[in-house]
Amino acid sequence: MAENSNQDTNVVVERLRAWSPNAISEVIEFRGETTIVVPRNMLREVAERCRGDKDLRFNLLSDATCVDRYPLEPRFEVDYQLVSIPRRERLCLQVRLSSSDPVVDSLVPVWPGANWLEREIFDLFGIRFNGHPDLRRILMPDDWEGHPLRKDFPVEGYRDIPSIATRYTRNRT
Amino acid sequence: MTIQSETSTVETATGKAKTMVLNMGPQHPSTHGVLRILLELDGENVVKAIPDMGYLHTGIEKSCEDKTYSQAITLTDRIDYLNPLGNNLAYCLAVEKLLGIEVPKRAQYIRVLMVELQRISSHLVWLGTHAIDLGAMSVFLYCFREREEILKIFEFVTGQRMMTSYIRIGGLALEPPTGYLQRVEKFVKMMPGRIDEYEELLTGNRIWIGRTKGVGYISATDAIALSMTGPTLRAAGVAYDNRKVFPYSSYEEFDFDVPTRTDSDCFARYMVRVAEMRESLKIIRQAMKKIPPQGPVRTEAPGIVPPEREKMKTEMEALIYHFKIFTEGFSPPPGEAFAAVESPRGELGVFVASDGSPKPLRVHFRAPSFINLQALPTLIEGKLIADVIACIGTIDIVLGEVDR
Structure with a gap:
């Protein structure tokens, strides 16, 4: 089963390489999952290829998420999990972004379902998507400052009231 | 906004x-x-x-990054509070994939049994609340009566009615107590008749048909384009079910059908979910036969899976592992893993990234309610306001999962 899927994903890599030699900058195989790292400027074209090519047919965008590798550079990884329902195949497209310019082309024109997923990434990581029709915050309030899932945002948030521990020690002394 | x-x-x-x-x-x-x-x-x-949305945003993904891999399990219960065992399973499968460990067959079958019971209970809540939204009061009471039976089984097996945290990395938290299969058996015997009762109340009911037939149509192409999964997609005629397409936890050994309809309206989604309850009963019956009476429920993975209590008390090495797991945790190799299960609402995916430390670098939940909700405007724009209620009910959202 695992060998089969490996061969199939090699088909994906082959198809993409045959179409354009610059389309893939790295292929990561880990625990039976294939991740294709795509240069930032090629993302939308590769995605269109993955969806439209009759041998690939990745018609469902399952998930999109981001990883913050602060303080390493390139800091952000945006992962798109694709599913091909007819071919029973999964694939992950990854694009890496630097902290100085976290902008990437939106995939909403390719999969309309990317809309809210990209809004979530924008909201929580502050990554901007070029050509997104409605790039607003989705989970946090509109006037929230900062992007809470970034590693330099503290887990407990920024508080303007003293924590319970501080109040406790203050009362005792 | x-x-x-x-x-x-x-x-x-x-x-x-x-x-x-x-x-x-x-x-x-x-x-x-x-x-x-x-x-x-x-x-x-x-x-x-x-x-x-966002009113219930509690930052669970951020909190997971501040906990060890095992501690984060309790948070997964609270995402989709109607499907805690399913969330546990998805998260544990992702971490197990990251670690590269296998779970004993016995634990896999018990996982399947519990998750299918959970699916029925979740569909019962959906059916009850959806029916009460559309004015059928009595169905709600019957559904919750049966759900209570499932929760009693959960309490018996896991010790908790809802926030179970029963499925752990490498297996299960506990050996199930003696006599749990008899309880499940009793439930499985009783349930088909009860599903017939709901269907008698609703399927031929003229008001029910009037409120649901032809309401909230979405074409299969649109549903896939909007990343919809689960019963909503299957009601549009696409037989996409993770249990069949990408089997996990030994689902490939079970014989069940994936119910589909082609009308893609609220009524079709109702029929798909009712049929799914019957399929789940089928899987539970098979799982009861498959579960061996004896055998380990946790895999042997020193340093990752806590040792047996008995061993911990008698063996030095086991004690050290026990101490290390509960103080420091374990460190999976650097990498990323994505595991998807079929939750009652659709494809529930968990993405875990590790940087080689005992705490996850990133945990992300592909929440099916969140993504299915995206299609709500498509379902209701141009329709009557009364249909809005039917459409919200029919995509079966859990706000805890939408906002996380």
Whole structure:
């Protein structure tokens, strides 16, 4: 089963390489999952290829998420999990972004379902998507400052009231 | 989000008319939680709908990054609170994939048994609340009566009714108690008749048909394009079910069907979910036969899976592992893993990234309610306001999962 899927994903890599030699900058195989790292400027074209090519047919965008590798550079990884329902195949497209310019082309024109997923990434990581029709915050309030899932945002948030521990020690002394 | 006070004008049969903006929710009984929808209305017709959420955003993904891999399991219970065992399973499968460990067959079958019971209980809550939204009061009471039986089984097996945290990395938390299969057996014997009762109350009911047939249509192409999964997609005729397409936890050994319909309206989704309950019963019956009476429920993975209590008390090495697991945790190799299960609402995916430390670098939940909710405007725009309630109910959202 695992060998089969490996061969199939090699088909994906082959198809993409045959179409354009610059389309893939790295292929990561880990625990039976294939991740294709795509240069930032090629993302939308590769995605269109993955969806439209009759041998690939990745018609469902399952998930999109981001990883913050602060303080390493390139800091952000945006992962798109694709599913091909007819071919029973999964694939992950990854694009890496630097902290100085976290902008990437939106995939909403390719999969309309990317809309809210990209809004979530924008909201929580502050990554901007070029050509997104409605790039607003989705989970946090509109006037929230900062992007809470970034590693330099503290887990407990920024508080303007003293924590319970501080109040406790203050009362005792 | 601010309410757009300026409204547009629409063409009506009697000429131009102004639309009005109606704020539905966040405190509204039929939004199933704290969902707010801005509805732009032309009389009784919905011109535009903008869902607004985040009222229940508790930052679970951020909290997971501050906990060890095992500690984060308790948080997964609280995402989709109607499907805690399914969330546990998805998260554990992702971490197990990252670690590269296998779970004993016995534990896999018990996982399947529990998750299918959970699916029935989740569908019962859905059926009850959906029916009460559309005016069928009695179905709600019957559904919750049967759900209570499932929760009693959970309490017996896991010690908790809802926030079970029963499925752990590498297996299960506990050996199930003696006699649990008899309880499941009793439930499985009783349930088919009860499902017939719900169907008698609803399937041929003229009011039910009037409120659901032809309401909330979405084509299969649109549903896939909007990343919809689960019963909503299967009601559009696409037989996409993770249990069949990408089997996990030994689902490939079970014989069951994936119910589909082609009408893709609220009634079709209702029929798919009812049929799924029957399929789940089928899987439970097979699982009861498959579960061996004896055998380990946890895999042997020193340093990752806590040792048996008995060993911990008698062996030095086991004690050291026990101490290390509960103080420091374990460190999976650097990498990323994505595991998807079929939750009652659709594809529940968990993405875990590790940087080689005992705490996850990133945990992300592909929440099916969140993504299915995206299609709500497509379902209701141009339809009557009464259908909005039917459509929210039919995509079966859990706001805890939408907002996470």
